[in-house]
Amino acid sequence: MTDMKRRPLVLANWKMNMTPSQVLPYLDQVIPEVEKDTGADVAIAAQDLYLAQMVKATTNTRLAIAAENAHWTDEGAYTGETSPKALAEIGVSYVLIGHFERRKLFNETDGRVNLKTKAALKNGLKVIVDLDEDMSTYDTVNPNTVVLAQLRAALAGISAEELDQVAIAYEPTWAIGSGEAASATAAQKAAVLIRQSLKNLYSSGVAEKIRILYGGSVTTKNAAAFLSQNDIDGVLVGKAALDPKQFLELIDIAQATH
Ligand code: PGA
Numbered sequence: 001m002t003d004m005k006r007r008p009l010v011l012a013n014w015k016m017n018m019t020p021s022q023v024l025p026y027l028d029q030v031i032p033e034v035e036k037d038t039g040a041d042v043a044i045a046a047q048d049l050y051l052a053q054m055v056k057a058t059t060n061t062r063l064a065i066a067a068e069n070a071h072w073t074d075e076g077a078y079t080g081e082t083s084p085k086a087l088a089e090i091g092v093s094y095v096l097i098g099h100f101e102r103r104k105l106f107n108e109t110d111g112r113v114n115l116k117t118k119a120a121l122k123n124g125l126k127v128i129v130d131l132d133e134d135m136s137t138y139d140t141v142n143p144n145t146v147v148l149a150q151l152r153a154a155l156a157g158i159s160a161e162e163l164d165q166v167a168i169a170y171e172p173t174w175a176i177g178s179g180e181a182a183s184a185t186a187a188q189k190a191a192v193l194i195r196q197s198l199k200n201l202y203s204s205g206v207a208e209k210i211r212i213l214y215g216g217s218v219t220t221k222n223a224a225a226f227l228s229q230n231d232i233d234g235v236l237v238g239k240a241a242l243d244p245k246q247f248l249e250l251i252d253i254a255q256a257t258h
Helices: 020-036 048-057 084-090 100-105 110-122 146-155 184-201 204-209 223-227 244-256
Strands: 009-013 041-046 063-067 094-097 126-133 166-172 211-215 234-237
Touching (some): 009 094, 009 211, 020 048, 041 048, 048 063, 094 110, 110 126, 110 146, 146 166, 146 184, 166 184, 166 234, 184 204
Parallel strands (some): 009 041, 041 063, 063 094, 126 166
């Protein structure tokens, strides 16, 4: 618990959704509203294919663009992969590393998450490190094991200074895309444990500064409960954010609760 106000971050994760013809109309709808709001940081993570166009459309706006993944080296013989250096050069601001779907479907290990985080930071990208947890019950949170081990592994060798550019997203695996979010108190409990762990790994000053997001079936109905928790500083939103109206509502909620 802290008195320190961390600026909330609302991150949409489009995943492998949206067709090319939907991208600009979505941005056109969202940008004027995002420009009016100043109380939250806002970003959209999208397929690589759309990123250059999205960066161009959001130049000089408050809406930041994120990649959903990036490789751990700047260049080389890695067919089908995306270079963090290239992402930085086109003006992408954030990269999501270690999303549950990457870990589960593409065998992304803790070691790779660490390498990718370091490479992204080296290139000046901000990183959202995703931690997930496979719990058997919806209301029991016991992140001592998997989540904290993922946290330690992801941040190995990363300095306190570099951590300034990192946010952590906590997502119970069963909550992702299921329509069954964690309870806000359970998510707060997890965020406290994550922050405590950051305090042990770095310092209380560092731990108090870092943003911790909740993700997993966030909607306009449950977002306020998450965002009003002391240690939850943002939301990572998949399905609900595919609708620009709901995304804007979520941004309003983030501002109203912080
Ligand atoms: P969801 O996705 O909001 O659709 O559950 C969240 C995520 O994948 O990060």
